[in-house]
Amino acid sequence: MITRFRQVEMRLMGPLTAIPIVLATVVLVTIAALPFVSAVLSEWIRDAVPAGLQHAVAVTLGTVGFVAVLALNPIYAIWLERKVAAHVQDRLGPMRVGWHGLLQSFADGVKLLFKEDLVPKDADRVLFRLAPMVAIAGAFAAFVVIPWGVRADGAVLAVSNLNIGVLYFIAITSIGALSVLMAGWGSNNKYALYGGMRAAAQMVSYEIPTAILVLVVVAQVGSLSLPEIVAAQAGGFLGISNWLVFQLFPLNLIAFVLFFICGLAETNRTPFDIPEAESELVAGFHTEYSGMRFAFFFLAEYGNMLLISMLAALLFLGGWVGPVGSNPLLLFAKAFGLVVVQMWLRWTLPRLRVDQLMAVCWKYVIPISFFLLVVVAVLKSIL
Amino acid sequence: MxxxxxxxxxxxxxxxxxxxxxxxxxxxxxxxxxxxxxxxxxxxxxxxxxxWGVQFNIRFYVFALVFLIFDVEAVMLLPWALAYLDLGPGALAAGLLFLGMLVLGLADVWVKGDLEWVRTEERRALKRRGASPAAAPTGGSA
Structure with a gap:
C-alpha cells in the first residue's frame, strides 16, 4: 500500500529525476563530440581572443571541462557503487530518492554542504585544513596530462600535451599520499594517525611496481608521451588486436593485471583499504572530517579511481582507439568499465592485513614486474 | 611555460x-x-x-628507506627504457646489469628479513626458546 507520504515523494521526485539523466547525457555527448567541440572552440579563440592570451584561454577552458567531469563523477560513481554493492549482496540499494535512487547522491551532496565544519581541539589546524585542498589539487593536476583523443587535424585533446606525460603522472600521483598523511597527522586523533601512516607506507610501496610496469610499456613503445603510446596501439584487427594488452602474450596481460592491482592500492580501494579500515580504524585518515571537507576526500578518491583507470586504459587498452574508430567516449567507457571492476572487487574480496599487504607488494608484485621488464627488454632487443 | x-x-x-x-x-x-x-x-x-605519543612499528621506517632506494632507481631506469632499443646490445647489457643490482638489493633485504612485518629477531628469539613462531606478537598492528 502506498502511503500518502510516498505519493507526495513520488510526485516530487519523478520530474526531478530528469536532472541527473539529462546532465549525464549532456556530459557523455560532449565527450563523444569532443574533437568537434574543441575545433569549434579553438577557432573561436583564434578569432576573439588577443594573441598573447590564446593559449591561456584554451588551457583554462580545457581545465573547466575536466573539472566539470571530475566534480560530477562522484555523484554518479557513488550511486553506481551503492547499486553495485546492493546487487552483489542481493539488495536493491537506494530506491527512494528519484528513479532508482538517482537523486540520492545529489541529496547527500546538499546535506554535506549544510553540515557543520568541525576542527578537533588541539589539531594542527593548518595541515587539517590544507589536506583536502592538496588532495583535490593533486587529482586535478594529474588530470591535466590525460589525453582524451585526437582531432582530425592531429591536435591532441589534452590540456597539457607533455612529452614526458607518463613520468609527470607518476610524480604527481604521489601528492595523494602527502594529503592523506597531512590529514592523518593534523587530526589529533589516534585512528587518523594510524590510517595516515598505513596509507603512506602502502602508497609509497605500490608506487614502485606502478613505475616499473609503466616502464614495461615505455620499453615497448619507446615514448613517454601518452598520445604516442596510444598511437602505437592503433589499427589492427577491429582496432583491437594492436592494444598493448594483447602483445607479447601473456607478458603484457600480466603487466596490465598487476598495474590494475597497484592502481587499487594507490587509490586505497579494497582489498587494499587498510588506511580507512572501518572495522578497526573507524574511518582512518578522515575520521575527524565532517561536512564539505569530508566530501572533498571522496571527490579526490573517486577522481583518482577514474584517473588510474584512464591511465590503465591509455597504456594497455588502446586509449581512445577501438572497433568503432577513434573517439574520446571509447576512452571514457573503458575507464569507467575499469572503475566498475574496482567497485565489484570491493564487495567481493576481504581486506588484507598490513603484513599481507606489504608481502604482496614486495615479495610478489615487485619481483614479477622486474621479471617482466627484463623479459620484455630482452625480447624487444632480439625481435 | x-x-x-x-x-x-x-x-x-x-x-x-x-x-x-x-x-x-x-x-x-x-x-x-x-x-x-x-x-x-x-x-x-x-x-x-x-x-603524537603513540608508538609506531619501526617497520614503517625500514619500508620508507627501501622505498627511497627503489624509487630513485626506477626513475633512473626511465631514460634507459626510452632509448635502449636505439643504443644497441651494450645498452641492454648495462640496463640488465643495473636491474640485476636492484634485484640483488631486494634479495638482500628479503634474506635479512626486512620485508617481514613481524620482526625477525623476535621470531628467532622465540624459536630459540622453543616457542612456535606463530605465537610471536605481531609487532603492533598499525
Whole structure:
C-alpha cells in the first residue's frame, strides 16, 4: 500500500529525476563530440581572443571541462557503487530518492554542504585544513596530462600535451599520499594517525611496481608521451588486436593485471583499504572530517579511481582507439568499465592485513614486474 | 611555460574549487561549537594521551628507506627504457646489469628479513626458546 507520504515523494521526485539523466547525457555527448567541440572552440579563440592570451584561454577552458567531469563523477560513481554493492549482496540499494535512487547522491551532496565544519581541539589546524585542498589539487593536476583523443587535424585533446606525460603522472600521483598523511597527522586523533601512516607506507610501496610496469610499456613503445603510446596501439584487427594488452602474450596481460592491482592500492580501494579500515580504524585518515571537507576526500578518491583507470586504459587498452574508430567516449567507457571492476572487487574480496599487504607488494608484485621488464627488454632487443 | 601552464591552472582550480565550495557552505552551515564536538573521536571514550605519543612499528621506517632506494632507481631506469632499443646490445647489457643490482638489493633485504612485518629477531628469539613462531606478537598492528 502506498502511503500518502510516498505519493507526495513520488510526485516530487519523478520530474526531478530528469536532472541527473539529462546532465549525464549532456556530459557523455560532449565527450563523444569532443574533437568537434574543441575545433569549434579553438577557432573561436583564434578569432576573439588577443594573441598573447590564446593559449591561456584554451588551457583554462580545457581545465573547466575536466573539472566539470571530475566534480560530477562522484555523484554518479557513488550511486553506481551503492547499486553495485546492493546487487552483489542481493539488495536493491537506494530506491527512494528519484528513479532508482538517482537523486540520492545529489541529496547527500546538499546535506554535506549544510553540515557543520568541525576542527578537533588541539589539531594542527593548518595541515587539517590544507589536506583536502592538496588532495583535490593533486587529482586535478594529474588530470591535466590525460589525453582524451585526437582531432582530425592531429591536435591532441589534452590540456597539457607533455612529452614526458607518463613520468609527470607518476610524480604527481604521489601528492595523494602527502594529503592523506597531512590529514592523518593534523587530526589529533589516534585512528587518523594510524590510517595516515598505513596509507603512506602502502602508497609509497605500490608506487614502485606502478613505475616499473609503466616502464614495461615505455620499453615497448619507446615514448613517454601518452598520445604516442596510444598511437602505437592503433589499427589492427577491429582496432583491437594492436592494444598493448594483447602483445607479447601473456607478458603484457600480466603487466596490465598487476598495474590494475597497484592502481587499487594507490587509490586505497579494497582489498587494499587498510588506511580507512572501518572495522578497526573507524574511518582512518578522515575520521575527524565532517561536512564539505569530508566530501572533498571522496571527490579526490573517486577522481583518482577514474584517473588510474584512464591511465590503465591509455597504456594497455588502446586509449581512445577501438572497433568503432577513434573517439574520446571509447576512452571514457573503458575507464569507467575499469572503475566498475574496482567497485565489484570491493564487495567481493576481504581486506588484507598490513603484513599481507606489504608481502604482496614486495615479495610478489615487485619481483614479477622486474621479471617482466627484463623479459620484455630482452625480447624487444632480439625481435 | 608553454605546455606546463595547464599544471599551474589546474592546481589553482583545485585550490579555488575547495575555497569557493567552503565559502558557499559557510553561508548555510550552522556554527555551534561544543567542547564534546571538539574532542578527538574515539568511539565515545575520553581520549587518553595525545596521538603524537603513540608508538609506531619501526617497520614503517625500514619500508620508507627501501622505498627511497627503489624509487630513485626506477626513475633512473626511465631514460634507459626510452632509448635502449636505439643504443644497441651494450645498452641492454648495462640496463640488465643495473636491474640485476636492484634485484640483488631486494634479495638482500628479503634474506635479512626486512620485508617481514613481524620482526625477525623476535621470531628467532622465540624459536630459540622453543616457542612456535606463530605465537610471536605481531609487532603492533598499525
Amino acid at each position: 608553454g605546455e606546463y601552464l595547464g599544471i599551474l591552472v589546474a592546481t589553482v582550480f583545485g585550490v579555488a574549487f575547495v575555497a569557493v565550495t567552503l565559502a558557499v557552505s559557510s553561508l548555510v552551515r550552522p556554527v555551534n561549537p561544543l567542547p564534546a564536538k571538539a574532542m578527538p573521536y574515539e568511539c565515545g571514550e575520553n581520549p587518553v594521551g595525545t596521538p
